[in-house]
Amino acid sequence: MQQENYAHLLGKQGHHLIGQHSAVKPCLWLKKSLRDEGVCYKSKFYGISSHRCLQMTPSLECNHRCLFCWRPVEMIMPKHEWDPPETIVDGCMGEQMRLISGYAGSATTNLSKLEEAQHPRHAAISLVGEPTLYPFLAELIDEFHRRKMSTFLVTNGTNPEMLAKVKPTQLYISLNAPDRETYTRICNPIQDRWSQINESLELLSTLNTRTVIRITLVEGLNLKELEKYARLIDKAEPDYIETKAYMHLGFSRQRLPRSAMPSHASVLNFAEHLAYASGYQIADDSKVSRVVLLSKKGNVERISLASTE
Ligand code: SF4
Numbered sequence: 001m002q003q004e005n006y007a008h009l010l011g012k013q014g015h016h017l018i019g020q021h022s023a024v025k026p027c028l029w030l031k032k033s034l035r036d037e038g039v040c041y042k043s044k045f046y047g048i049s050s051h052r053c054l055q056m057t058p059s060l061e062c063n064h065r066c067l068f069c070w071r072p073v074e075m076i077m078p079k080h081e082w083d084p085p086e087t088i089v090d091g092c093m094g095e096q097m098r099l100i101s102g103y104a105g106s107a108t109t110n111l112s113k114l115e116e117a118q119h120p121r122h123a124a125i126s127l128v129g130e131p132t133l134y135p136f137l138a139e140l141i142d143e144f145h146r147r148k149m150s151t152f153l154v155t156n157g158t159n160p161e162m163l164a165k166v167k168p169t170q171l172y173i174s175l176n177a178p179d180r181e182t183y184t185r186i187c188n189p190i191q192d193r194w195s196q197i198n199e200s201l202e203l204l205s206t207l208n209t210r211t212v213i214r215i216t217l218v219e220g221l222n223l224k225e226l227e228k229y230a231r232l233i234d235k236a237e238p239d240y241i242e243t244k245a246y247m248h249l250g251f252s253r254q255r256l257p258r259s260a261m262p263s264h265a266s267v268l269n270f271a272e273h274l275a276y277a278s279g280y281q282i283a284d285d286s287k288v289s290r291v292v293l294l295s296k297k298g299n300v301e302r303i304s305l306a307s308t309e
Helices: 003-012 028-034 041-046 085-105 111-117 137-146 180-187 194-204 226-236 250-254 264-278
Strands: 016-018 022-024 053-057 122-125 150-155 170-174 210-217 240-245 281-286 291-295
Touching: 003 016, 016 085, 022 085, 028 053, 028 085, 028 111, 041 281, 041 291, 053 085, 085 111, 085 137, 122 137, 137 150, 170 194, 180 194, 194 210, 194 226, 210 226, 210 264, 226 264, 240 264, 264 281, 264 291
Parallel strands: 053 122, 122 150, 150 170, 170 210, 210 240
Antiparallel strands: 016 022, 022 053, 240 291, 281 291
């Protein structure tokens, strides 16, 4: 698939391409927050302001082809140069400003929030693709911090070398299988990276940053083998665990049935059993997003921007 086609497909999903390999997309919760219609679970759990959040990726490519992925995983990007971090950040900020400017004319917009939204305070590096494939990821994160923004980086854990270099405000590893066999089935990797994922989990416990294991739950595929998940979590010692339902959206609808989307009750049930197996405690949940948060002591520390102010 050529980049033009891919850009067209992503454009239909509301992604806006930046430069040669990056994208930004104002998320649903940013729009809802501007209209005082609710905030995302990251706001509820960690104190992130939804209307000041910039959702982006520096890599549209990925080395996995997960069944539950919203992007067209068959895509192969043509060869390209790497854009510098400042260009990517400028491009994302400019595009987000352009997109939210349309809200100024709406009677339902909270205008003081719209004014704040002109100055994003948080970057969610987690849109589509695998961000650690961008070779200047550490510099990109530094650039966001230089602009007084916190960063959440979500990675599939296949690149431990890069994880040793980056220092986001909060680092997520998506762990979507309890063992290699399930991993191969769900993540459909271009090349087996299970050993590298295990390396990344081991590395996680040594990093001086907030860490999270995220498990995207797919009914009939990975709500099983709690003891195996617990052993992997024990290796990583994350500050938090997020168990989250797969959402039947985007291109995943061509690979999975709607029934693969677990109910909140099912996510909660899995989280309770995982808490028992891992020694973690349930700290919070969000029914609307079907996500349950666990932490070592059942509490959550809010994100402080003091260090970037
Ligand atoms: S790791 Fe993420 S971006 Fe890559 S295929 Fe899986 S869900 Fe999609």
